[in-house]
Amino acid sequence: MKAQMNIRSLVNRDNNIVQLLVMTVLIFAVMTALSPDKFLRYYNFESITYIFPELGLLSIAMMIAMLTGGIDLSVVGVANLSGILAGVLFHKMAGAAGIADTGILTVLLGGVIALGTGLVAGTVNGLLITRLGITPILATLGTGQVFTGLAIVLTGGPAIVGFPTAWAFLGNGKILGLATPFVLFAAIAALIAFVLSRTALGINLMLIGTNPKAALFAGLKRERMVLYSYMLTGVLASVAGIILSGRTNAAKSDYGTSYLLQAVLIAVLGGTNPAGGRGTVLGITIAVAALMLLSSGFQILRFSNHLIDFIWGAFLLLVIAINAYKNRTR
Amino acid sequence: MSDGFIELRNIRKVFAGVVALDAMSLVIKPGEIHCLAGENGSGKSTVIKIMSGVYQPDGGEILIDGRTMPGMSPIEAIAHGVQVIYQDFSLFGNLTVAENLAMNVHLGEKRRLMNWRRTRAIAREAVDRLGVELDLDAEVASLPTAGKQLVAIARALMSDARLIIMDEPTTALTRKEVETLFRIVRDIQARGIAILFVSHKMREMLEISERITVIRNGRKVAEGPTGGFDEALITRHMTGSDILNEPYVWTPPPGPPPVPRLEIRSLTVPGKCEDLSLAIRPGEIVGLSGLLGSGRTDLALALFGMVPRYQGEILIDGAPVRLRTTQEAIDAGIAYVPEDRLSEGLFLPQSIKRNMLATSYERLARRLVIDRGQAEEMTQGMVRAMQIATPTAEKPVMQLSGGNQQRVVLARWLLTDARVLILNGPTVGVDVGSKAEIHAKIRELAQHHGLAVLMISDDVLELVQNCNRIVLMHRGRFIEDLPAADVTEETVSDRLKTFT
Amino acid sequence: MALLRRSETVIAGILLLAMVLIGTINPAFWQLDNLFSLMRSNVIIGIMAMGVLLVLISGGIDVSFPAFAVAAMYLTIKGMLALGYNGVVLPLLAATLMGLAFGAVNGFFVYKFRMIPLIVTLGTSAMVRGFLLGIVGTSMININKMPTALIDFARTDVVSVTKADSTTYGLTAMVLIYLGLALAMHLVLRYTMIGRSAYALGGDPEAARRAGFDLRKTIFFIYCVAGALAGFAGLLHSGMIWLANPRDFVGLELDVIAAVVLGGASIFGGRGSVLGTMLGVFMLVMVKNSLIIMRVDTTWQLVVVGLIVIAATALSAWRDRRRAA
Structure with a gap:
């Protein structure tokens, strides 16, 4: 009796994961059938492992904001600003040897500045939401604009090109034959999954998102936990910014603008409830993998980026409709 | 065959697999005052929503003037003269009194345009009809509760209503306001309008109604003219049995009186409570009763650190504490079980375990990571100690019965090593069997674990049977402190009635 | 006294103050x-x-809505060119209807699936823009190809003044269209039941349902009107700037939302007025233009608008919380 219950609850809980896996396999199969010679090449998968971590991290950040029923529309702005601030530092400190050979200490300082940017940005978001009571949508819409604006002010518009070699390693190097961004993503995703399921912060966020009023009466530190969650979101966004600037060897105020929609899509597709209380790193990871396979398939089929944006938008609406339908029958 | 204005026949309503109403039948005759009695959670509000077309029944039929009304919508119900005054009044706080009053008329006439002069005229007439004074241009959000209720009643009266359903209309009113309300209700009846008075307060039902229907667990259990009922009979029908309990006796230990667990000295919450002083010693269960709005909940919230601007002193075990946040209150050893379990007490889709441990996670994660072994141990211990009927603590708490859910909330606080337990409506919506067990648990906690318990309840009987002292509160002050041995339910209720 | 308590009065006061301030810094501000x-x-x-x-x-x-605006604009002008049609009324009608149809999709998803409007509109926005740029085209249509009737229409002035150096300038008649639409919106919000139902829905959705409002109609109306207005404005815009750019209006949503919140609309729903919104729009546009007049680097514009959004929403949140308490 008890064992039976456990199995059933396991299947129920991971129903979403199973569906996601099925979907991923399906996408894989369709893309293989459409263009086997191009899609199945090792190079294709390797390039995916370089590209998806940025988006994966932004999606995890989005999921964390959604856990408490919020949203973070400033993630892309934070990512770009982080990369740009580090880039500005490198250009200022660049010696005669040129940017590529910037000393490791300077690179570390750049990392601290980039992550610090994310932390400060997240703190600002968190304080606006918890202290001033602004709705997360409008607070992060406003700060996102400010961050992007600051990025433009710093660069004057064009990209900052040229990053130290050590920095670029984070975006396009290899560790034990695996793409560095992929390794970074795996480590961070595992860490976040651990934080969400095994620390007080993670479980408190789930509880707060499930019922904010009950959280208050249970004595949970609601304001502080929500603040922490936006700080975490900001830092994750800045890591995405570091990887992005390392991979492309450049930083610009309007890089990755289409990531915002994709991050929301992946979060919702990965089983996050935008109203709060539910979301897993595993779901996000599978969803981002599925989307990346789809995206690389589209690129092989020579779909334009605009067309892909169209498909993402349609996909988001489809997921909404399917989720609504599933919840109805339940 | 039916001589009723509205009739429910064999209504069945299921929510997500849970049967809310089953074989429910109810007849309201034209112009009668009918009482629908039942405990919280018995299905009263589902009946209201079906009669007003908000919910569609899953089985059975609704008849108005003898004609069946398949798929009745709220608009249709209103068009046939069914009006509901909800507990939250269902008013638009962002709109003016006049617009709130005239809204239904406009909607009923399927108007497309908004005529403000006519709106004011309609509102003026409605207010005059009720014989009260209201500022028509005031925003409803700015009115006090009694004012909002007047708006809601005036609104219900205007569209040629034939039945007005009042959902727990007296909860937030003083006795004087209740008398005014009853005068208005009789006045309405005199115009041939039927009233369905939904309540769980027996004295008020017996005073105002002509017929009573009692429901329990979604089924009708009794029906008849009011003359055939008395309080004991209604209680028996509502709860399913006579509640006969040994009264709770607390005897101070020999020697000098022990230091109070909780002591408050001239506690004042501006605008809510004034100059309250009270001491609860280990093992005492003190009852606190008073009308809603008497300040009893404000006192509880102040003790739980949710009203940081209170004045006066609070002492725990003789040591003064300053409670500015809920964390400070919890650290001081105070636990609070809120009034509305579903919206304030529980995280419904989350597991029993998470609900129980909600307040303990930070302590379980002293070394950053939650000690899962200890978490499991604590959960299992509490599931056993509180006798929660479930195969696994991983089950969502929403699948438990009301009684088991309340045990989960209690367990949460026992895990925090609370020394002072404040219970606001501890057995609201709990079935009879569980009720007795929860009472037994509370007594045990006081008697054997030395907790000080402050029990706030509308249910005077519950207080009389489980407390050794009962404090009556009115308009933010303590009026009386009665030893429970000297009082009966009658005397307390009578005393409460004199409050105006 | 009642006048003083109205938020429009406060906004107008702030606006005047800001005008005086900007005018003092740069007297050129007050030139006609x-x-x-x-x-x-x-x-x-x-x-x-x-x-x-x-x-x-x-x-x-x-x-x-910016995506809807640009799609309606670009598709209409493409259509006009393809058909060789040169007119004003029909194209404006077509653009409006196109916006309305897009808005209906928003309404459908918000009502039918009860999904958070932000996520729905993010999705439709990406779809419409992606469709426009990915399938219809990415090239600009500039002055030499633009339908002349539209340009001539948008060029109409209400008054025109000739300067000493014999250059003329005037007040565009499009202002009248704006005022007309604003008046219409005011009448709809204040004197129609559908307008009042929007307030009711924003005030308390559950109470609105119980009162018997047809929320489906209300939600469709709201999003359709928002789409229709965007479509109309999109085409008008291309006539005013003599250019149809399928990449136009990127990021405009923030300016517009900032203006509306500045104008006193509540971020929690249920409150807001046309007059306040017009003042908010004026304030936003003025501040942005003044940055240029005051020779503040244009790159600061985004920062300023972002800060305005934050300040305005913080004020709105503070005001509404106080009112609720």
Whole structure:
């Protein structure tokens, strides 16, 4: 009796994961059938492992904001600003040897500045939401604009090109034959999954998102936990910014603008409830993998980026409709 | 065959697999005052929503003037003269009194345009009809509760209503306001309008109604003219049995009186409570009763650190504490079980375990990571100690019965090593069997674990049977402190009635 | 006294103060041609703001209207060129209807699936823009190809003044269209039941349902009108700037939302007025233009608008919380 219950609850809980896996396999199969010679090449998968971590991290950040029923529309702005601030530092400190050979200490300082940017940005978001009571949508819409604006002010518009070699390693190097961004993503995703399921912060966020009023009466530190969650979101966004600037060897105020929609899509597709209380790193990871396979398939089929944006938008609406339908029958 | 204005026949309503109403039948005759009695959670509000077309029944039929009304919508119900005054009044706080009053008329006439002069005229007439004074241009959000209720009643009266359903209309009113309300209700009846008075307060039902229907667990259990009922009979029908309990006796230990667990000295919450002083010693269960709005909940919230601007002193075990946040209150050893379990007490889709441990996670994660072994141990211990009927603590708490859910909330606080337990409506919506067990648990906690318990309840009987002292509160002050041995339910209720 | 308590009065006061301040720093602000160009800049944002006001009153949010505007504009002009049609009324009608149809999709998803409007409108926005750029085309249609009737129409002035150096400037008649639409929105919000139902929905959705409002109709109306206004404004815009750019209006949603919140609409729904919104639009446009006049680097514009959004929403949140307490 008890064992039976456990199995059933396991299947129920991971129903979403199973569906996601099925979907991923399906996408894989369709893309293989459409263009086997191009899609199945090792190079294709390797390039995916370089590209998806940025988006994966932004999606995890989005999921964390959604856990408490919020949203973070400033993630892309934070990512770009982080990369740009580090880039500005490198250009200022660049010696005669040129940017590529910037000393490791300077690179570390750049990392601290980039992550610090994310932390400060997240703190600002968190304080606006918890202290001033602004709705997360409008607070992060406003700060996102400010961050992007600051990025433009710093660069004057064009990209900052040229990053130290050590920095670029984070975006396009290899560790034990695996793409560095992929390794970074795996480590961070595992860490976040651990934080969400095994620390007080993670479980408190789930509880707060499930019922904010009950959280208050249970004595949970609601304001502080929500603040922490936006700080975490900001830092994750800045890591995405570091990887992005390392991979492309450049930083610009309007890089990755289409990531915002994709991050929301992946979060919702990965089983996050935008109203709060539910979301897993595993779901996000599978969803981002599925989307990346789809995206690389589209690129092989020579779909334009605009067309892909169209498909993402349609996909988001489809997921909404399917989720609504599933919840109805339940 | 039916001589009723509205009739429910064999209504069945299921929510997500849970049967809310089953074989429910109810007849309201034209112009009668009918009482629908039942405990919280018995299905009263589902009946209201079906009669007003908000919910569609899953089985059975609704008849108005003898004609069946398949798929009745709220608009249709209103068009046939069914009006509901909800507990939250269902008013638009962002709109003016006049617009709130005239809204239904406009909607009923399927108007497309908004005529403000006519709106004011309609509102003026409605207010005059009720014989009260209201500022028509005031925003409803700015009115006090009694004012909002007047708006809601005036609104219900205007569209040629034939039945007005009042959902727990007296909860937030003083006795004087209740008398005014009853005068208005009789006045309405005199115009041939039927009233369905939904309540769980027996004295008020017996005073105002002509017929009573009692429901329990979604089924009708009794029906008849009011003359055939008395309080004991209604209680028996509502709860399913006579509640006969040994009264709770607390005897101070020999020697000098022990230091109070909780002591408050001239506690004042501006605008809510004034100059309250009270001491609860280990093992005492003190009852606190008073009308809603008497300040009893404000006192509880102040003790739980949710009203940081209170004045006066609070002492725990003789040591003064300053409670500015809920964390400070919890650290001081105070636990609070809120009034509305579903919206304030529980995280419904989350597991029993998470609900129980909600307040303990930070302590379980002293070394950053939650000690899962200890978490499991604590959960299992509490599931056993509180006798929660479930195969696994991983089950969502929403699948438990009301009684088991309340045990989960209690367990949460026992895990925090609370020394002072404040219970606001501890057995609201709990079935009879569980009720007795929860009472037994509370007594045990006081008697054997030395907790000080402050029990706030509308249910005077519950207080009389489980407390050794009962404090009556009115308009933010303590009026009386009665030893429970000297009082009966009658005397307390009578005393409460004199409050105006 | 009652007048003083109205938020419009407060906004108007702040606006006047800001005008005096800007005028003191740079007296050129008060020159008639500057004021005229300022009013001209109000038109497009203002018309879109009327739609966003309606959405915010109902407790929703819309970030898709710039995409709808640009799609309606570009498709209409493409259509005009393909058919060789040169007119004003029919194209404006077509663009409006196109916007309305897009808005209906928003309404459908918000009502039918009860999904958070932000996420729905993010999705529709991406779809419409992606469709436009990915399938219809990415090339600009500039002055030598633009339908002349549209340009001539948008060039109409109400008054025109000749300067000493014999150059002329005028106040565009498009301002009248804006005022007309604003008046219409005011009448709808104040004197129609559908308008009042938007307030009711934003005030308390559950109470609105119980009262018997047809919420499906209300939600469709809200998002359709927001879309229609955006479509109309989009085409008008291309006539005013003699250019149809399928990449136009990127990021405009923030300016418009900022203007509406500045104008006193509640971010929690249920409150907001046309007059306040017009003042908010004027304030936003003025501040943005003044940055240029005061020779502040244009790159700071985004920062300033972002800060305005934050300040305005913080004030709105503070005010509404105090009112609720």
